[in-house]
Amino acid sequence: MTKQANYYNNLSVDYSQPKLVSNELAVRLVGNAETYISLREEILPEITLEYGLAQIEQENKEWWLTHCEALRQGRADILADEYANTLVYFCADGSFYNRTAAINREVHWWAILAQPGVTMAWPIVMFHSEAIYSEWNCIDNVTKEIIAKGNETLLRRGHRGACYLKTEQLSFYRDVYASNELLHWLRR
Template sequence: MQKPVNYYTFWGLEADFSKPGLVSPQKQEELLQKGEYFVSLKEDEVPEVNANYTWAQIEQENKDWWPTHCAALRTGGERGNNILSGEYHKNLVYLCQDGPFVGTEDQKERETHWWALLSQPGVTMCWPIVFFWREFVHFEWKCVDDATNETASKGLVVWIRRGHRGGCYYKSEQLTFYRDVYAPESLLPPG
């Protein structure tokens, strides 16, 4: 039987988001800046994989990107939401229990509620499991109540992300919310 591992150490990732309290505010800010930069590299079309843009490069870009995604979700608010929205390719296909969603507009209202719930005060989102293979990123997440340590929500997600140049063009997600399914107005971004 294989011994459990810390996936952040296993993959050599820049920051460990497997549980609360492992990422300093300074590192969080660095990751947000990188996330904004990675979003700026996205091209209009999903790039081809070839000798100039290899599977190995795409997989490494996804490993570099992963901590920035976690930082954006933990941050929430307008800045975090802008990064998260920018991670999607314009032709996104998103399959989940409320979907399917196609493009980047269909899911926007629903995901605004999800992101607000996941980054609400008093709850810390954690990603204990993450796997990478070429353009595939598979992860499990949970939100832990800071006061009670209860799991408020959890999920399992698969992204197909063509590195920084392509962004996420396919997402499949199973979400389970144990106590909140729509965010109160006070947690939602203005507008």
Template sequence: MKKRLNYYAELIADYSRPGLVPEELRAKLIAEGERLVAKKEATLPAIGPDYTLEQIERENKAWWPTHCEALRQGRGDILAGEYREDLVYLCQDGPYFGLEQQKERERHWWALIAQPGVTMCWPIVMFHHDIVYFEWKCVDDETNETLAKGNVTWMRRGDRGGCYLKTEQLTFYRDVFAPDRLLKQITT
């Protein structure tokens, strides 16, 4: 049997479960997230001797905790800033192309997973060059039930490029209600 990994062993903060990141580090990670979003270039940088896959992977590992903290704090400005203008986002109710198509839908998802009384966790995160794969879940702070979960693959060209492709499978178990106009279409 293969040995289990601590996916956070090389990272500055562990977001695998609630309560592992001290308050002073959380504030630093938000500031770092704001700084990293500002580094994104207008043109996707080329991979080559001046910007290697190894450097991109190091940048993605340093960036990861800033992403987690931005989600936990509901910082949609940072989260949206992580994407390229020409983002391709593939998920069960997509595909979405560019930043405008997915904006409203993703805003609702962020609101559900960052709501008071729940904590977003990422038990698994793996890096390979410009690929970041992770599994996530939202845990009710009082009951420990899982409210939502999913898995995601990002193609992120480091700090200079940001995320240009996102694929996601997500499942919500609680706090998802259809609007009245859709409920009226259901035969009871």
């Protein structure tokens, strides 16, 4: 029988459960996110001996933790800047072929997933060079019901390249479009 392991064993923060990190750690992770975004190049960098897949995978592991915290905090500004301008995004709502088109659809989802009283967790995350696969859920902090769940695959060329391909399956058990109140709460 295969022994199960926590997918966060080799990462510095564990987002597999809906427990929050300390305020100090959250601030540090958001600061790291802003630093990583500042390294993004407009044109996807080539994979070379100097910028190889091992480095890209390590950078993606570092980034993952900042991505989780940005989602939990409703930082749409950070989430939007994680994407390359040429992002290709496939999901049940259709295909989106640039960063702006994807963000215009996702802003509703971000507002629902990060709303007050709900905590998002990613029990499964796996990395392989540019590829990041995760399964996630959002839990109502009072009722403990799962309000949404899904999985996603991202292709991200490290800090220099940002996310350039995203595929996602989402299941919402509450509204699919965020209310004006939730959209106002989301930092944009």
